[in-house]
Amino acid sequence: MNEIGKPNLEVFSETLLKEARKNKNIIVVTSDSRGSGKLVPFGKELPNQIIEVGIAEQNLVGVSSGLAAGGKIVFGVSPASFLTARALEQIKNDVAYSDLNVSLIGISAGISYGQLGSTHHSIHDFATLRTINNMTIVAPADNFEAAEVIKQAISYNHPLYIRYGKKPMMDIHPPGTKFKIGKSIVVKKGEDLTIVATGETLQRAYLASEILKKSNIHCSIISMHTIKPFDKKTFIEFSQNSKAILTVEEHSIFGGLGECCASLIAQNNINVKLKILGIPDEYMINGSQADVLDHYNMSPEKIAEISKDLLNK
């Protein structure tokens, strides 16, 4: 049985604190987001390694860029919704185009803010950032991925966007799993269909596969933690050998994981059924992250049901 771990956001801040103790060149920049980024202990222990710019996301990204231009390893931490919309031009020009060593941490990403509503949701971040040259986009699924991506970010030396949710996540990966930015993780292999999930929806896909197993349907599950650069090789290999592909993401159905998979299937002439699960183009229903994901067909039970439909079973 998989254990329920910590919120990935907590794992992010704990990992960063550990790394920053060893490396004084690591600087965190916050926009009144110290509390929501779980960075209060960081600020207390390493006050000289945290810069606070107040509620000013454009400035946060610009200042982060300047620090990186001066040789620092910078983590700019701000709610994903504001960071990737308000400061999009700073991300595009000052971080990506200028190719600086800035890791942008989108906290409380996707629909983590639940009832706070659409102003606080970031279901656009994959789509907008995918179109920006030189951006790497990562959505860690469990505590293991959440920690590993930070360790790798320190020596990544290029623009990086990492989004984190704030609910405790189930441990999916067994000890010894290898994590590399840009390389997906095959969680399990099964001959019937492949479910590709990213970030916090991986847990739901995994639980769906357990339900399907009871009906003797065997899924492959891929954790596509890196949305860009996309692990085309693994995806194409699985889509060529599956009866159907189901993608699951806490993001708009436009421009994210699903459409990336659709494009690869179409452009590689792969004959496989595809279903994209995500947030539809509508005024989003109000609710907690869990309730909203359930509502939009991303409960484990619904994912299992849709998988069966795809396989005509």
Added chain:
Amino acid sequence: MNEKNLKKKSLEYRKTILEIIFKSGAGHTGGSLSCIDILNVLYNSVMDISPKNFPNLDRDHFIQSKGHSVEALFTVLCDCGFYSKKDLNTLNQFNSHFIGHPTKKVPGIEHNTGALGHGLSVAVGLAICKKIDQKNNKVFSLLGDGELSEGSVWEACTTASKYNLDNLIVIVDRNDLQITGKTEDVNPIEPIDKKFKSFGFETISTNGNNISDLLSVFQHVPVKENKPTVIIAKTTKGSGVSFIENQIDWHHKVPNKDEYESAISELNEKLNSYE
């Protein structure tokens, strides 16, 4: 470098700006001519930045936030030996790195700019970095006056003040014009000095097209310990060429052959007066 030589350089630089804009068929003529004396004094008399020390971060830094006046910056960097005139002559050609805004692919460029309101935050980040590293280098940033309508400029100012960045020197190229017309008609930004003061800056005003005034003002920065400085440099858009000065349509107008030759001959006359 002495004042007379700097003055001659400013005239030579103006000729080069007009030449590369004329030959390449594009460029921001008015703004490049308004800020050229500032860049001249900065690179030749004030800042510790050279092709030799550029790869090392232990030096001064310059961020040109008003990126569109890139022809002025390219001209000065070329003269400082960052690249050859032959390279500069590829301006605006297919596959050249010399494009209409600063990019780091051109030697000597610190940061990619062009979208307004970005440079000051980056300069603030660099200045904070110098403070953390306990280095005495300074960070200079040139802003346009029309650019001051961007809210992000003022976000950056709050942080510059919070972190007591007396190593940050901001220069506003106050030429009074922007693409649509006079700044005070388009969207009034005065009183600029009071605005910066209220954001925690020390302010100085000077004539930004006068070499001796600029030399003197840069000797007095930072004005006050623990305070960022802004120099409001009063300039003339199109400065140095009579028929380009203060003309709105010369924001990014390219001289035709007659205009080019007339401008060069006017500048040559001024140069001859130094001989």
